[in-house]
Structure formats: C-alpha cells, structure tokens
Amino acid sequence: xxxxxxxxxxxxxxxxxxxxxxxxxxxxxxxxxxxxxxxxxxxxxxxxxxxxxxxxxxxxxxxxxxxxxxxxxxxxxxxxxxxxxxxxxxxxxxxxxxxxxxxxxxxxxxxxxxxxxxxxxxxxxxxxxxxxxxxxxxxxxxxxxxxxxxxxxxxxxxxxxxxxxxxxxxxxxxxxxxxxxxxxxxxxxxxxxxxxxxxxxxxxxxxxxxxx
Numbered sequence: 001x002x003x004x005x006x007x008x009x010x011x012x013x014x015x016x017x018x019x020x021x022x023x024x025x026x027x028x029x030x031x032x033x034x035x036x037x038x039x040x041x042x043x044x045x046x047x048x049x050x051x052x053x054x055x056x057x058x059x060x061x062x063x064x065x066x067x068x069x070x071x072x073x074x075x076x077x078x079x080x081x082x083x084x085x086x087x088x089x090x091x092x093x094x095x096x097x098x099x100x101x102x103x104x105x106x107x108x109x110x111x112x113x114x115x116x117x118x119x120x121x122x123x124x125x126x127x128x129x130x131x132x133x134x135x136x137x138x139x140x141x142x143x144x145x146x147x148x149x150x151x152x153x154x155x156x157x158x159x160x161x162x163x164x165x166x167x168x169x170x171x172x173x174x175x176x177x178x179x180x181x182x183x184x185x186x187x188x189x190x191x192x193x194x195x196x197x198x199x200x201x202x203x204x205x206x207x208x209x210x211x212x
Contacts, residue, residue: 115204118160122203125157133199165200165211168193176200178210 132141132150141147165176172179172191180197193211200211 119203119206119208122157122160122162122201123208125153126201126209129154129157129201130198161203162208163202165202165207166196168196176202176207176210178212180212 132153135141135146136150141150170193172193177193177200179191182191183194196211198212201208
C-alpha cells in the first residue's frame with residue numbers, strides 16, 4: 001500500500017514535463033474567424049508605412065515635374081549636338097593644319113639636308129678641280145685618257161649644279177670675285193675682271209668659293 005502514495009507524488013511532475021513538450025500553435029490569420037474583422041499585424045503596419053512613403057515620393061515627383069525650367073538655362077538637344085559637332089570639326093581642321101605644316105617642315109629639312117650633303121662633296125672635290133685646271137693650262141690634258149676622265153668628272157659635277165666662275169671682261173662683283181691686283185685704265189669706267197688666277201665655283205645660287 002505505501003507504493004500508492006509514491007505514485008501520487010510523482011504524477012504531477014510527469015504532467016508538467018508533458019506540457020513543456022507540447023507544440024505551440026500561433027494563429028497568423030489576418031481575419032478573425034469568429035468576428036470576421038481584420039487583424040493588425042506588424043507586417044501590415046510595415047506595408048502601410050511603405051505605401052505612405054510611396055505616396056510621398058509620388059507627390060514629390062509630381063511637384064518636380066510641374067516646375068518650369070527657365071528658357072536661358074535649358075539647352076535643346078539639337079543645339080548641344082551642333083555645338084559638339086562644330087567643336088570636333090574645329091579640332092579636326094586644326095589637327096589637319098598642324099599635320100600639313102609638319103609635313104612641309106619635314107620636306108624642307110630633308111631638302112636642306114640633301115643640299116648640304118651635295119655641297120660637302122663638291123667642296124671636297126674643289127682641290128681636284130684645281131689640279132685639273134693646272135694640268136690643262138700646262139698642256140698635260142690636251143689629249144689622252146686623262147683628258148677624257150677629267151671631262152667626265154666635270155660633266156658629272158655639273159649635274160649637281162656646279163658652275164665655274166672664271167669669266168673675264170665682266171664687271172667686278174665682290175660677292176663672287178676676290179680682287180688680288182688692281183690696275184688702272186683710261187678707258188675703263190667700272191671695275192672689270194681682266195684675269196682669273198683661280199677659278200671660283202657656285203652651286204644652286206650658293207657661292208662655294210670666290211674667283212681670284
């Protein structure tokens with residue numbers, strides 16, 4: 001019989017344990033099934049706040065769209081496109097002009113460099129031409145193979161614009177003549193070249209050496 005008392009003492013504790021393990025059921029229905037009224041939950045409150053914010057944004061957009069922009073501050077799309085096209089056209093014209101000037105400058109520098117190279121070669125050959133003139137004056141180049149070689153050399157240099165300055169009886173020009181001896185004459189009105197002791201040369205209007 002004492003066992004009955006022990007069973008009665010332990011039964012409440014077992015019931016409490018069973019109540020703790022029972023599942024909890026929450027009613028999330030938005031409409032009360034008994035009254036039919038709408039329930040106000042946190043979600044519905046958030047939705048109502050979002051709707052209010054959307055209405056405020058819509059009103060702000062309507063206000064901004066209704067505002068008029070001053071005519072002097074507004075730029076038509078066509079005018080902006082024309083201004084941009086004009087600016088690009090001016091840049092292209094300026095670039096084209098710079099390229100044309102650059103090409104002319106390069107061609108001019110190239111021509112000057114070629115002319116200076118030719119002048120350098122001609123100046124180096126002037127002593128050879130002096131020896132040819134001396135041999136011709138002494139009769140060493142009257143005939144023979146050396147005379148033909150000398151003639152070919154002089155003709156080849158003429159193709160590069162080399163000209164001899166050795167005329168007599170012409171008016172004295174200090175730009176192409178160098179006076180060594182001056183002799184007075186009764187019938188001479190202006191200074192005249194009577195004799196050339198050493199020939200001068202020029203090429204393309206440039207005097208390489210004055211005649212003496």
